[in-house]
Each structure stands twice: as C-alpha cells, then as structure tokens.
Amino acid sequence: MSDNFDKDVKIHWCPGCGNYSALRIVKESLTELKFEPKDIVIVSGIGQAGKFPHFMTANFYNGLHGRYLSTALGVKAANPNLEVIAISGDGCTLSEGGNHFLHTIRYNPNITNLISNNSVYGLTKGQASPTSMLGFKTKVQTFGVINEPFNSPAVAISLNASFVARAFVGDIEETKNILKQAIQHKGYALIDMLSPCVSFNKVNTFKWYKENSYYLEDSHNPLDQSEAMKVALNLRKLALGVIYKNPSRPTYEENIQIYNSDSRPLFARDLDKNKLEKLVNTFR
Amino acid sequence: MSDNFDKDVKIHWCPGCGNYSALRIVKESLTELKFEPKDIVIVSGIGQAGKFPHFMTANFYNGLHGRYLSTALGVKAANPNLEVIAISGDGCTLSEGGNHFLHTIRYNPNITNLISNNSVYGLTKGQASPTSMLGFKTKVQTFGVINEPFNSPAVAISLNASFVARAFVGDIEETKNILKQAIQHKGYALIDMLSPCVSFNKVNTFKWYKENSYYLEDSHNPLDQSEAMKVALNLRKLALGVIYKNPSRPTYEENIQIYNSDSRPLFARDLDKNKLEKLVNTFR
Amino acid sequence: MTRSVNLAISGQAGQGIATVESLLTKALKRSGLNVFASREYMSRVRGGINSTAIRVSSQPVHAFEDRIDILIPLSDEAIPHLQHRMTNNTLVIGEKAFLSMDLLLSFISIEVPFTELAKEIGSILYSNIIALGVISSIFKVERQILHDLIEFTFLKKGDKVIQPNKSAINKGYEIGAELEDKYEILKKFYMNKNPEIKNDLILDGTESIALGAIAGGVQYECFYPMAPSTGIGTFLAQQASKFGLIVDMSEDEISVINKALGASYAGARSLVTTSGGGFSLMTEAISLAGMLELPIVVVVGQRPGPATGMPTRTTQEDLRLVLHAGAGFFPRIIFAPGCIEDSFYLTQKAFDLAQKYQVPVFILTDQYLVDSYYNLPFLNLDSLKNEKFIVKTDKDYQRFKFTKSGISPRGIPGYGEGLVAADSHTHTEAGMISEDPEIREKSVEKRLKKLKLIKDASIPPEFIGDANKIKYQIVSWGSTYYIIKEALDKINRSDIGFLHFSQVYPIHESTKDYLKKAKINIMVEQNPTGQFANLIENEIHIQIDKKILKYSGYTLSVEDIVAQITDAINGGN
Amino acid sequence: MTRSVNLAISGQAGQGIATVESLLTKALKRSGLNVFASREYMSRVRGGINSTAIRVSSQPVHAFEDRIDILIPLSDEAIPHLQHRMTNNTLVIGEKAFLSMDLLLSFISIEVPFTELAKEIGSILYSNIIALGVISSIFKVERQILHDLIEFTFLKKGDKVIQPNKSAINKGYEIGAELEDKYEILKKFYMNKNPEIKNDLILDGTESIALGAIAGGVQYECFYPMAPSTGIGTFLAQQASKFGLIVDMSEDEISVINKALGASYAGARSLVTTSGGGFSLMTEAISLAGMLELPIVVVVGQRPGPATGMPTRTTQEDLRLVLHAGAGFFPRIIFAPGCIEDSFYLTQKAFDLAQKYQVPVFILTDQYLVDSYYNLPFLNLDSLKNEKFIVKTDKDYQRFKFTKSGISPRGIPGYGEGLVAADSHTHTEAGMISEDPEIREKSVEKRLKKLKLIKDASIPPEFIGDANKIKYQIVSWGSTYYIIKEALDKINRSDIGFLHFSQVYPIHESTKDYLKKAKINIMVEQNPTGQFANLIENEIHIQIDKKILKYSGYTLSVEDIVAQITDAINGGN
Ligand SMILES: Cc1ncc(C[n+]2csc(CCOP(=O)(O)OP(=O)(O)O)c2C)c(N)n1
Ligand SMILES: Cc1ncc(C[n+]2csc(CCOP(=O)(O)OP(=O)(O)O)c2C)c(N)n1
Ligand code: SF4
Ligand code: SF4
Numbered sequence A, B: 001m002s003d004n005f006d007k008d009v010k011i012h013w014c015p016g017c018g019n020y021s022a023l024r025i026v027k028e029s030l031t032e033l034k035f036e037p038k039d040i041v042i043v044s045g046i047g048q049a050g051k052f053p054h055f056m057t058a059n060f061y062n063g064l065h066g067r068y069l070s071t072a073l074g075v076k077a078a079n080p081n082l083e084v085i086a087i088s089g090d091g092c093t094l095s096e097g098g099n100h101f102l103h104t105i106r107y108n109p110n111i112t113n114l115i116s117n118n119s120v121y122g123l124t125k126g127q128a129s130p131t132s133m134l135g136f137k138t139k140v141q142t143f144g145v146i147n148e149p150f151n152s153p154a155v156a157i158s159l160n161a162s163f164v165a166r167a168f169v170g171d172i173e174e175t176k177n178i179l180k181q182a183i184q185h186k187g188y189a190l191i192d193m194l195s196p197c198v199s200f201n202k203v204n205t206f207k208w209y210k211e212n213s214y215y216l217e218d219s220h221n222p223l224d225q226s227e228a229m230k231v232a233l234n235l236r237k238l239a240l241g242v243i244y245k246n247p248s249r250p251t252y253e254e255n256i257q258i259y260n261s262d263s264r265p266l267f268a269r270d271l272d273k274n275k276l277e278k279l280v281n282t283f284r
Numbered sequence C, D: 001m002t003r004s005v006n007l008a009i010s011g012q013a014g015q016g017i018a019t020v021e022s023l024l025t026k027a028l029k030r031s032g033l034n035v036f037a038s039r040e041y042m043s044r045v046r047g048g049i050n051s052t053a054i055r056v057s058s059q060p061v062h063a064f065e066d067r068i069d070i071l072i073p074l075s076d077e078a079i080p081h082l083q084h085r086m087t088n089n090t091l092v093i094g095e096k097a098f099l100s101m102d103l104l105l106s107f108i109s110i111e112v113p114f115t116e117l118a119k120e121i122g123s124i125l126y127s128n129i130i131a132l133g134v135i136s137s138i139f140k141v142e143r144q145i146l147h148d149l150i151e152f153t154f155l156k157k158g159d160k161v162i163q164p165n166k167s168a169i170n171k172g173y174e175i176g177a178e179l180e181d182k183y184e185i186l187k188k189f190y191m192n193k194n195p196e197i198k199n200d201l202i203l204d205g206t207e208s209i210a211l212g213a214i215a216g217g218v219q220y221e222c223f224y225p226m227a228p229s230t231g232i233g234t235f236l237a238q239q240a241s242k243f244g245l246i247v248d249m250s251e252d253e254i255s256v257i258n259k260a261l262g263a264s265y266a267g268a269r270s271l272v273t274t275s276g277g278g279f280s281l282m283t284e285a286i287s288l289a290g291m292l293e294l295p296i297v298v299v300v301g302q303r304p305g306p307a308t309g310m311p312t313r314t315t316q317e318d319l320r321l322v323l324h325a326g327a328g329f330f331p332r333i334i335f336a337p338g339c340i341e342d343s344f345y346l347t348q349k350a351f352d353l354a355q356k357y358q359v360p361v362f363i364l365t366d367q368y369l370v371d372s373y374y375n376l377p378f379l380n381l382d383s384l385k386n387e388k389f390i391v392k393t394d395k396d397y398q399r400f401k402f403t404k405s406g407i408s409p410r411g412i413p414g415y416g417e418g419l420v421a422a423d424s425h426t427h428t429e430a431g432m433i434s435e436d437p438e439i440r441e442k443s444v445e446k447r448l449k450k451l452k453l454i455k456d457a458s459i460p461p462e463f464i465g466d467a468n469k470i471k472y473q474i475v476s477w478g479s480t481y482y483i484i485k486e487a488l489d490k491i492n493r494s495d496i497g498f499l500h501f502s503q504v505y506p507i508h509e510s511t512k513d514y515l516k517k518a519k520i521n522i523m524v525e526q527n528p529t530g531q532f533a534n535l536i537e538n539e540i541h542i543q544i545d546k547k548i549l550k551y552s553g554y555t556l557s558v559e560d561i562v563a564q565i566t567d568a569i570n571g572g573n
C-alpha cells in the first residue's frame, strides 16, 4: 500500500517501539492521500523519533534537536507548494524546542506536526521528558518527576492553534484518519501522538495507553475553544481524536504578502534590477 | 513610604512610561510587606523593563535578554531564603524567553514574576512583541502583526501554574494589592502587568487599557481551572485580578530533597570528606 | 590634505538629532559639499546624551575626526559630554542655558535662543530645525534645497507639519545671515562647492548592507532585533513587498537561523542579521549549516561585550567569535567591509559565494560603520549576475555526492525528479546517518577541499603605498579603513604602507608577501587582544610586530591613529 | 615493554556487553591483574554493532591498542566490524553462527554454543554471562570473585536473578577448563598476578570527573542530556541527596547555564555538563559569566561534528569552540585531562580556580576518555581544601571594585549587610549600567589582569624524556596522553621527547623553553586542522613543525601513533 514511501534500510529502533507503527501510519496516509515522495518534505529533530525521515522515501531535513518547527516554517515560507510533515519527540518538541512550539502555533504555517510522545527520552537512554508523569522514576529523576507534566494540546489550544488532536499509534486506522485530517487541514495541525517506548518507559506502555485513553464522541464540538480546553486539561483520561479546530485563522503562507500576486516559490524568482536601480537612486 | 528601596539615580525611561508606576508599586509593596532590600533579589532580563533593578535599592541580577526566569530559579535553588522578584518585558519573557516561561511554570519555584507588558519592544524602538494585537503596524511589521497574540495567562493556566493574575499599572493601589498576594503566594506567581509604552505603542495607551479591562468580580472562583481559563481566553475585555490559583502544587524548593533535612543555603555548607572517601572506596 | 569643517550636534535622545543629521547631510551634499557623518548614542529612547558628528568639505571625507569646529548643543549635557573634543577654536552656537560657562572652557560662543524662537513658531520641537537652518545658511546651502527636503520628508504628514518646519528653516536662515554680519569668524567656514557631487548617493552602512543584500538577491531575511544590526531588517521589511522578499522578525535568534536554513534548503537566498549576543545563540545552527552545506549569509554588527555590554557602542571584537562559532570543522567565509561601498559590494558577493560554495558567509560590521555615512557617486549594478548554483535533480540525485572539487551539485526539493536530503549527522552521499570512519574522513576532507577552493578565490588585501620604500606597514581590517587612510595621508611618510583586509577569512595568499615587505608590521584593531593579528599568525605564520589596540567602546579617530602611529614609530621597534 | 592480552567483546546494543565489561574488569583486577577497557558504540538503543576492548596485563595498562588477541563475537556483525583489528593470531571464541567463515579471514577459532548453553540455564540472556565465565576461567580469576560481584550487582533484584547468573558463571568456568585441556594456545594468556592491585580503584572518565566535582564541592549541577557527557549528570543525580547536591535536568542548555549562573550568584558551586552542540547554545551565557565574574565549571565532552555529527564517537575538535565562545573578551581557563587521575584532580581544581578568579573554567574531555577505565591505587583526598573565596559584605559593599589584582572580593546576597549586584552591561564598581569609555577601559583591563594572574598560576606541561638528548618532541593535549606514552615506550628512542598539556589555556610560560629544546616538534591531535598547534602559536609564537592529525571519529591507538611517529620521523626534515 505504501510502497512509494518505503525505503530499503535497516531501521534503528528497538523491536516493539511505537515508532514502527507511526512510520507505517505516515507512509500509508500519504499514499492514500495520493502524495508522491517528491511532494513531501519530512522535517525532524534529534531523538529516536527524529530519525524518522531516514526510514522512508521522501525529501527530508533532519536538523538539530529542538529546532525542527522553525526549519519547517522556513521551508514553507520559501516554497508553500511543498507538503511539510514535521515530526519529532516530546523532548525535542516541548523541552529543547518549547519556544518554537509556542511561536510556530502563533504563525500558523500550513504544516502537520506530529509529536511522537513516549513520555521519555529514548535516544539518550531513559531520562524523564516534559510529558513524563509526576513521580516517574529514572536514573536521573531518582526521586521521581517533580515538574507538572507538559500538556501540549492544552497549551496549543491556549494559543488558539488552528488544529489540535491526540492519537495513539496502537490504533493504526484511527490514527491514519486523524493524520489525514491534519494533513488536509489548512494551517498548523498538531497531533500529540502517543507512542510507547518499550525500552525506557515501563509505565506508559501500550496497555497503559489503551486503558487510559478514549475516543472523543461525535458530540464533541472541536470548534468550541472552552469545551476543547476542558477536554484537553483532563490528563487522567486522554482524549483521542480532533480536540480543537479553528478554521478562521489565515495561514502564515496566506499572510505572506509576496505570494498574493505571484505564487512562484522563491527559488524560481529573480531579482528585478530595475527596481533596485530605482531604489538606489532615491538616496541621491 | 518606600524609602528603603529608593535609589538616587537618573532613571532611563521616557517621561510618562508605565514603568515608573510599576517601580513605585514594587517598592511600596515590598516596604508594606516589611521586607528589607537585603532580603530581596530583583532578577531581570534586557529591555526597558529589564532595567528595573537599576532604579531601586536591592540585590539584583540583570542578566541576558530572555533568560531571567532561569536565573531566578537558580537563585532560589541555591538559597530559598532569598525573596526573588523576576521582572522583565513581554518580549524578553514570551519571545526570547518563551521556553523558560513554560518550564519555570512547571517547576513552580517560589518566585514572583512580573511581565511588564507594553505589547511592544521598547528598548529596540518599536517592533511588535508577542502580545501585540493583530494588525498592529510598526516599521518592521509594515502590514501589521499577523501572529496570534500570545496570551500568557491562558498559557500559564494550561500548564497549571500555581498563581496567575493580571494587573494594570494605571491603578497603583489595586496592583499593589495583587502584587502583595503574588509575593505571599507560595510558588510561581505570574502577573501579566499591563504597562503602557508612551513612545512606541500608540494603540494600547493608558486610556485603552482602562477602557478594555475590568476587575474580576468577587464571585470569580480562581480555584476552578476551567472557569479561570475561560476568563483568560477572553482578550476582548482583559480581566484584572487573580485569575487562577492552585494552592495544592508543592514548590520547587519543597521538592528539592536536600532542604528537607537541612535548611541552610548552599553557600553555608561544606563537603563531607568522609562520605566522599566512602564513595570512592566503592570503586575498589 | 583634506580640510574639513567638523560640526557636532548634541542633545538628548528624542530631540530629533537624527532628523537634523539626515536633512543636513543631504542638504549639504545637494549644495555641492562633501559630507561624512557618524553618530554616537546611548542605549536609551529618551534622555541621556547623544551626538552626531558631521564633516563638511570640498574634498571627499570618509572618516571620523575628534576635533569639533562647530558645536550645536541642544541640552546642558552637550558641552560636558563633548568637551574633550573641543578646542580653543571651537565655535559653539546655542542657547545660554546650554553653554555651561562654569566648565571654564575656552571656546568661542554665539548665543542663539533656539527654544524661544521655536516657541514663536509654535512648539519647542522646532528648535532643531531652526538650528538646521542656521547651519545651512552658514554653509551657504540654497534655501530651496531645505524646503524640498522638508516637503519630501513630511509628505505624508501634510501641510500642517510642513509649513511650520519651513518657517523654522526660514528663521534659521534669517539668523544665519545676521550672525554672518556680526561674526567675522563664520567666514572661515566657507568652502568651494562642487556641482558634480550634487547628484551623489548618500548612504549609511545599514542602508548599504541592505541594498547589497537586495543586489545579492536576498529572498528571505530573518532577524530578531538587536543593536546595531536592527536597521538592516527594518530597511528590508520596508522593501519586502517590492522585491518579493520575505522578512520575518522571529521569536528568537535560534529560530531565526533555523528558519533561514530551512528556507535555504528549499531554495531561498537567506540572510540573517544580528549582533554578538544574538549570534552566540546561533552557534549550534552555524555548525548545522556547515554539516548540511546550506548557503546562508550572516551579518554580525559588533558592539562591545561581554554579554549585553554597551549596546550602542562600537568595537571589532567578535572576529574570533564568528571565526570559531560552531562545533566541529567546516569552511566559512568572513568579510569585514572597510567602507560604505564595500558594505554594498561585499554583501552582494556574500550571497554569491554562499550559493557557490554552499557555506555560511559572514559580514562582520560594527556600530561605527552602520551608523556612518558619506556621499559617493554611484553603486555599480552592471555586473550583477546572481547565478543560482542549483541543479534540476534527476531520479538518483544524491545531495552529498563526493566530487573532485568537494562541491556537490545542489538540488532543491520540488525542482526535478530527485529527492533532496539534509542530515545533521555524519552522512553518506545520499544523506543517510553513518558511523563509518571512512565516510567521516571523506566528509572532513570534502570540507577541507572546499576551504581550499574558497581560499584560492579570496579577496586580496588592499595595499596603499610604495612597496619598495616602506619600512612600516599599518595592517587593519574592517571599518577602520578610511580612518587610517586619512591619518596616513596626514602623516604623509613614504616609508609607511597600509595593508587593509576586507576579507578576513580565509585570507589571501598574497598576505605573506605583503607582510614580508615591511620591516615592522603594525596592526590596528579595536579589541584588547589583537584578534586579527592572531588569525594572520595562524594562517601564514608571520607574527605582527606591534599592535595599536583600542577598546573604549568609542571609535578610533583620525587623530588617534596619527598620534598612535607616530608613537609606535618613534617608540622604535 | 608492557605485554598485554587484548580482549574484545562485540555484539548489538542491548546484549549486555556493558555488563560483561564492568564485571570482567572488576573481576580481573580483584584477581590481581591490571586492566584497561574502552568502549565504542553506535548511537542506538538496540541493535547495531558495538564493542568493548579490554586489555589485561601484569603491568599497568592505560591506553587503547587496536590489536585483538581474543574476540568474543555476540552477533554475526562482530567479525566484519572488527576484522581490521584482527590478526592471524587472534583467537575467536564464539558460536558457529557468528564465526562468519565466509569472510575468509585467517584467525584461530573455538566454537562454544553460548546461546544453546544459556537456554539450558533458562534464557538466551545468559549467554554473555557464560562468556564472562569462560574468560574469567582462562585468566584464572577465582570463581568466588565472580560470585561476589554477581551478588553485589543484582542485590536488589534478588535470588531469582542471582542464582541463574551464578549458574551461568559456573557453566563458563566448566567450559573454560575444558577448553584449556583441549587448546594449548590458551596457556599463552597466562599472566602473573599482583596481589597489591587487588584493592585498586577502577574508574572510568565519567566517574572520575563526577567524583572530582564532588571533591571540588559541587553543590549545583545542571544539565541537559547529551552524549558523551550524560553519564556525569546521571552519576551526580544518584549521589545528590548524600552530598547535599542539587541536580537539575533542565529544559534546554540555555536554561542550564543561566540557572547555574543564578545559583553561582547566590553562592553555590555550580557545574554544567554538556557536549559541543549543547555547549554552543551556552555561548551567550558564557560571555555573561565573563561579564558578571561568576564562577562556573563547564564540562564539555567532545564528539565529532559538525552539528549532530557522530554522537557516540570521539574527537578533540572543540578546543577552538570552547576557547572562543562568547562575545567580547574575558578570561577563562581550559583543562583537558590526560587520564583518569587527571579527570579527578583537575575537575576538583577547576572548582577552586573558578571561585578564586571568578571565571568560567572548562573541562574538555571526549568520548574516548569518559568511556575508558583502568585500575589505579588511590585518589588523594588529603589536600582537599575547597576554600570559599567569598566575603561577608558590609553596608557599602561594591561587587565590582577595581582592585590592584583585578579580582573584586566576592559577596553573596544574603551574607552580610551589603547588596550584591550582577549586571550584564558594562558597569561601574557598584554594578550600574555605564557607557563611560574609561569604565569600559578599566573593565577590560581588569579582565586582562585576571588573565595574567591565571596564566602565572597555570599548570606546566608534563615533559617525558631527556631534554638534552631530544631531537623530536611529540606534543599533545588531553586524552591521548597514555596512548602516546605507550607508543613512545614501544618506539623507545632517546631522541624523542613527549610534552603533554592538561591545561590547554592559558598555557604555562615554560612551554616556550620546552618547545625550543626540540629540533622538530610534532603535534598529535584528533582534529583536521591542528587546533592546539594554533593556540600555541598564538600564545608563544612558535610554530609547530609537523602535525599528526586523526579525524575518523575513532580514537587513535598505540599502533597508530607508533606508525605515524615513525613515519613522521623517517619522512625526515
Ligand atoms: C542541543 C542538543 N542537546 C541534547 C542533545 C541530545 N539528545 C538527543 S535526542 C535527546 C532527547 C530525545 O528525547 P525525545 O525528543 O523525547 O525523543 P525520543 O528519543 O524519545 O523519540 C537529547 C537530549 C542533542 N542532540 N542536542
Ligand atoms: C539575545 C538578544 N537578542 C536581542 C537583544 C536586543 N533586545 C534588547 S531589549 C529587546 C526587546 C525589548 O522588548 P521587551 O522585552 O518587551 O521589553 P521593553 O523594552 O518593551 O520593556 C531586544 C530584542 C538582546 N539584548 N539580546
Ligand atoms: S529506546 Fe524507546 S523510543 Fe527509542 S527506539 Fe527503543 S523503544 Fe523506541
Ligand atoms: S520606550 Fe516605551 S517602554 Fe521604553 S521607557 Fe519609553 S515609554 Fe517606557
């Protein structure tokens, strides 16, 4: 089904890691939406989830830890025609990259942002992440986590993000469904994607996620910010599905003046020398 | 009234700047709460508001643009007995310092955080800040601000901050009242302090703030997160007063193990050589 | 030798000194006089004490002199602030309150009650414009030039602003005429005019860099405001829609550089503008640019540090920062424009080289240069090519192909059939993570090869003097160019040469020969340790013999250089 | 010359190689054999191919050799991965599936069906422990030592883990005995034991730095995980409550350093630990430390760059980064420990110097050193003083007093009657913002004075050899110390000396004399450009004659050095 996006490489993840399902979900969704690898840019940071683009066929930019949302925004600014999937871990996105998380939401670029959320630092071998639960013990957090868990959907809604969802990689079909909506959404679309780390997180396991999550009812109105917020604030039972949507915000690309009259991406453009000459002459 | 904290220096702010009132409010509140300058550390970043500590008598640490909340947390960690007031501008706190804003809230150190919010970059002469309104025009934002304004109280509540308030420097008595509550609150206390910039923000003037704000009724229950959030999400009419309070979160200092059995600040302690010797010997 | 009249206007922030400076320099130029102006100001929005220095001359002037011939004080702090630059012959024109006689300075003073006169026109705000009129009158600038400028400047504000300003100008001319009748001394400021320069450009360093960026085809400028580089972003923002340029004032410097690299990856000509502190935050991503081989132009406006330091003052102390920023090894290019023309041409060139070699290119400037301006006849746009240096990819495109030159043909996602990778790990030709020691070695050698290419193509230093006669050679880089040049003109000794670098890394191989020609090489730098002297030593293993270092945060002046070179030479070797 | 048996164990991440390594080295040492071990591993949690190299000897061993005498392959990639280090005499002990005969390598192999045997005990997980038993038996380690270690290691996990592991050990010993009967060759691995070392310490670089920090009185450690420095923070976290130490894993490296400086301001002995990329993000705050004159110790574990590079590999390429990080000029100290003992003592000293001079002190280490360990008799704690270097302030205390030495007495808020300022601008003695050129000059000179003091007190390089006989001198810094030392022992020529630096900045003034003694100075560094050679040239204006540079991401070995030095010398001059 997803052969266009398949890549014949050894995958670096541990057997059983949630990222395998995530990979399948992404590849299949893109295939089903009829994208070609060359239309797509996968932008990622550093971490286990950050290795994502190495394991599928597409353009990619695997940059620094924490900075991928800025990269993604830059890519879109330079060429709004590219479909950008920005994916990285909970640590990468919310810890090192917290500031870009906040501000990218404010810009509302038309990108799909998957946080592969395993509530732990996988690649660096098991420290607590911002989404780790209170009391979660590790080699470093020897007395357990003391910091309030980072509720990324709630924060996103508080910033009036234009699309906020949560998904669980254990459920491939539903997650594909959510992802496809996110991709088709115009503007920044966040998916807090729950993805177990079988090596370092013995609390938030596949089973745990299954037991501690539920799908939003059809009656849930994602257009109502306060209602969405109420849902998001509840961390005891994790809502899956599209939590919030604000279709009225223009995208960043729409707000970029220069694309109003000329839709060519930047690389296809040239300097207008006459205009420059005129400008220089205003300094006489 | 506040002579202990007064300082005989030329103040660098423009005549009419909201920071003058803020300075008075801080000095008087501290005096009324019977603090002495040597109990206090004012921690600030860079910006007009960041110059704050130079204009009053106290210990101070005027560090880098955007980093003052981390500094403040470090100060408290090393010596929980010091009373720390962390103050800086909206740009410093929410733009350069956005990540520390998020995570300091998660730690919940016992500090008072005043954002001197003038919705503009004062010191660098008039660019839009994260709290500038949509459409706000400047020399740089020539077509007006396109990014969703940063709603710091809402973000703080979404992270379950332990104290969230908004105040307006135009009302000295009420703001003192709010500030005193913030100082007395155990844990991180945020005040989004509206403070006009008379030089660069011709939209959010004293008059504008007066007209676009209201005091919360006594009936408002700051302990209810959803209710508080509703209040905070409304940017059309700005609520003044204590919006949210979560008294159940332990402070960061309370969570630091080493102060449980020994309350001495770090500088008063010494290495226990015997313990080190024992530890070294475990490697035989 | 160049004779100039040096005028200073000083007062508080918010008193409109910048307006006078801008109008006056334009007016003087349009009347046929050469001008040079430079500003010094505090990190304040209102109050404090700032000044502008304007040199007026029949010959071209391009450098800062300390000496003040005419001072217009606009506050009582003006004279104390500038007295070290005043002489017995300094003429002060101002109102009584600002003449602070208690300083017991001897200078010549002429009282003009600017404030009173301004009030008569309608507001004390006009005092600076009256002063502008007085000076223009003294320099015999046609009044119409001022009127035209006023009209142009306040076009949008309409007649109710234009009219009183014109009246203020007229008032100034009136007074100017009166003064000339009364004070013989004013005659000595008369200078021949040269109609040819009337149509000259007049640009400051900020404008020149920004125009250079446009000429270089900039398409994506990202910045976070920080003195002294903020003006570049502001300028570009105002030109953005005209030039199809995206200007993004971002949340912080880290996002700035990462966005710019993202845009560069997608094919945009990217620029970031910052200062030392903001640049520091970009360090990690500079190294990323090295790894991803993405073109990027980075303008760093130097200001004195460490840390916040003196935000609005000048220095040349971030060369080592820019040279060494980023973990690991990768090639880079550093330009340090010596003048306004350089600021334009080198910025343009920076874009070309960044694309060509797929490396970060730095423009190292400083507060002195960005805030200085003078007239110049033209900027040559004829040779602009802005080659794209990208390829349309085919199916098996590999972004990091090992080639003989070290340069891999650069593909852009969405242009061609191929896929374009960018990977921050050590990677294979296809951009896949690799831990293979051979891949690492080849990758390092690829980068070394590129550096060699870049070095071979670097700009030679400019030598002024008679290579066969020199015993001493002044070596410098960046913004001190004209200051030293004028000083050497003044000293006027054929045994002193001048070697100036506008490309400071990698340096051209001719440097060795140049340095060997002089018996004593004397480096002039505005930092306490001689950073460029160190760089030269590392690159060509020649030790600079003497260093003239200044680090007060205030620019070197022509007089400083004259004195210190004289000293250095007389101090023997 | 040291004779050692070099053992390698190689398999996938997650197969428990680290456990075997740790148990085996301890066991060998406790039986009276010297050990050296070092690890190389991929940036993976499971899979891939990793290895540990363990040298066993009657004499002390401290350096990495390429040559493998015995290999235990735990996966089919082991032999391909390590074949370049194998010889005709390499003995491979492993199961058939991993002996990959198709490589047509000639080596001696002994088949042992570890997996099968492990299954018999209850799980394939025990294969590595059986292997451990076999090796221990070959080296004649008393079985009880292994049993004790197993008990201690799995204490918390209880009997159901301890028992099968003991059985696995026993199985290993059984097989070991059988093999010895069968294979004459195993006899040659016998080595004399030295009971004196049974009680030695055995430490890796990570542990040694962490213990050094505790010895230095560390009170506040802040970090964000990043290979290869993460282990230090982890170690300290586990000791935190015992030593009254706060360990904070923070949101990012920028907060890390700013928190640590805040804590330092309030009187804590602060430490941050990071690697090149994370350190890059601290650049701005390093400059802040310079401006605020706050003590801070910064450990930078080097890994190959640029950017993410090779996270788990080794290099010596961030000297220039650490040396030049931060806008503006301010004094700093950089240590680069050469061995495990150095790692301890220099880290301890770093804290003292940071407090004494109120400057940032850097410990530059690398993956090779933090992941290497060997036995050593003791760590000397007797001379630990940890002087506080703070004063109780009085009412008119001024934090930045200009003093003759350049050092201002350091006050702490809340200790005494005075107020303590910290200001990131150029500031007066009281810490107030200043734009006064004289204040700036005095501040710069204050910093220059401190650098001078620091330089005068710096650690001289260690010279090994006969100064009067040497013609060649190998110069190195940091972690290559023992590798070069052993290589020079092997080469055994009296005309070659060795000069090693563990303080790399500022360098001791004796350096000049040392370098002048040799006709040809040869620098050995693991980076492509010779960063330390450049540093030396800038500091003392002597050019290093030759450079041996490695930059594959894999450590230099004793063999590498022997070959390259021989080459360099025969290449003549
Ligand atoms: C600036 C910087 N700091 C630290 C690191 C080290 N690092 C790599 S991945 C990672 C955390 C990974 O956690 P997460 O983002 O949750 O991804 P996961 O591995 O769990 O998928 C860290 C700290 C780095 N590469 N760069
Ligand atoms: C790293 C860094 N980037 C940029 C600056 C320049 N800068 C100083 S203050 C400021 C913004 C000030 O705005 P705000 O924080 O809102 O404070 P205000 O002046 O409005 O009180 C900026 C961008 C800096 N000092 N450091
Ligand atoms: S460590 Fe965790 S997140 Fe990383 S690959 Fe293994 S299971 Fe997945
Ligand atoms: S610029 Fe604005 S914020 Fe700054 S001092 Fe002036 S009025 Fe206040």
Ligand SMILES: [Mg+2]
Pocket: A047, A089, A090, A091, A116, A117, A118, A119, A120, A121, A122, A129
């Ligand atoms: Mg994670």
Ligand SMILES: [Mg+2]
Pocket: B047, B089, B090, B091, B116, B117, B118, B119, B120, B121, B122, B129
């Ligand atoms: Mg502001």
